[in-house]
Amino acid sequence: MNIVVCLKQVPGTTEVKIDPQTNTLIREGILNILNPFDAYALEEGVRLKERCGGRVTAISMGPPQAEEMLREAISLGADEAVLLSDKAFAGADTLATSYTLARAIEKLGQTDLIICGRQTFDGDTGQVGPELAEMLGLPFVAYVSKIEDINKGMHLQRMVEEGHEIIELPLPAVITVVKEINVPRLPSLRGLAKAKSAPIPVWTAEELAIDMDKVGLKGSATRVVKVFSPQRVNRGEILQGEPEEQVKNLISKLGDAGIV
């Protein structure tokens, strides 16, 4: 089984803040990490490979430093990794990102399953997976929480609000996975050694023979025109007194609000 996992390097968000004076993102000292959701995608790919044989290829579109993250992916069990990096790819929205990833996956050759994370930390849209499926013309299932069975196709569980659906999905296909699906492993010593020396090819727009009008900012249908800090009105009223009193007070407030 040839599996592709799509990984993105993102800032570890805890530290991302807007400077209240200048209204700009403070980027200093921000560590880049493997998008936490993508760790589950990678782990699931590696587990499937261990079950059915085949290869796991990690791909990422991003700046040159995303190479570090791809090495980490190799230490975690990916067989190989490809970085899609080109100035022309910068500023891509989900449409342009999924287009670029789709062209790269086509270049990789025959693929049975493509696994994405549920959403990224920075973009946080969860759109790249389903859009990628459309770009490749493949069937798609979101929010997969368990892969039960693989024969001709796969039997999966999809998380929905009210419970789980059991779905049959023919391959090749695209899925996005949720955290419930597995517990990612730690890197192995062998993996770490392999990661150090593994060649990580970088594919540019030229290598992908891609339509330049469809990538990066130019290929994006949406554009950010403004960023700002959310207004966090400090509404806080701390209820005073002994617990009895606090609770009484609270219930009367909720009564006023028509809630209880």
Add this chain to the structure above:
Amino acid sequence: MGILIDLDKCNGCGNCIEVCPFGLLELVDDKVQVKEGCNFCRACQEACTYDAILIEAAVEEVEVSDLHRGVWVFAEQRNGKIKGVAYELLSKGRELADTLNAELSAVCFGHNVAEASELTGYGADKVYLVDAPIIKGFEEDLYTAKFVELICQYRPEIVLAGATPMGRSFMPRVAARLRTGLTADCTGLEIDLGRRLLLQTRPTFGGNIMATIICSSKRPQMATVRPRVFKKNTPDKERKGQVIKLDFERGGITSKIKLLDFIEDLTERVKLEDTDIIVSGGRGLGKAENFHLLEELANVMGAALGSSRPPVDEGWIPYSHQVGQTGKTVCPKLYIACGISGAVQHLAGMQTSEIIIAINDDPNAPIFEVATYGIVGDLFKVVPMLIARLKGR
């Protein structure tokens, strides 16, 4: 396409550095330099009083045809019941449509959806009702193909859908097939009438930052919106509208995926997205058994049960209850956080709740910064009292 600094004109005043939303400008040897990642928003150009910043037209503003008119709301239903978010979106959509002087339509897929005719009461001028047994459930492939077909036929300028699991899964496929833009999880929608643009505001970076996004060169402009962000109007029963029944002709439309079974989560308490009250517990609960206390509170209040991440990681409660950046985003009328510190990742999932109550024994916990009402105290004392009092009413 690019941004250039005219080094002769730049005097290193730094005015532009402060306005760059992405912090990409820096002073090097008293001259401004641009780091990678510029999206040519022109904020720096406007701030520069020396005309030192040159921006080559980044994206040509493509003429958008006048043929696209009207606002559409996808009225999601499950088991024949229309979701609350559809009504909320119609209420907001009415406002947008009025500003644009355009029609508002609801689009509903399903079989024997009794409520479909009530959609007009919430502001829809037209209801496109696709009624067929084969789309009774959520047949995603069929939905995608049919919705794309309808958009191509009727050409709305704006399409809104709930940011529910269904909306978040199938709207991106519709957008990709139409090669148009889609903004996920919006919390604010406005119209720029001059350009007939939808200004779509959404949180990014886990709620730390808000971004306003436009889709200027493609139609329709598509957005998913979180449930409970917009208020649902009281329906006007007298309001007249047109219900247009459409057939579902399979034609070339096929579904590749097959729904084999559905396992309902019997705890009932996990329907976080569609509930008025959520009682949520964090690490402060100490151990799995203590969730029973919250369950009891949830029972008396008719609430759903939420959690921060640590209890999920510890296995005290299933992941489907997790609220936050890597869990569910919720927006109930009332959110009660018990023993939750209020880490930014948790806030990202619940800070838009209407009323937030925090019960925490640490007066400095950040949860108190977003709480409407805070109780500094031991949850094991406060919650039982709360239960007792609520029961006694």
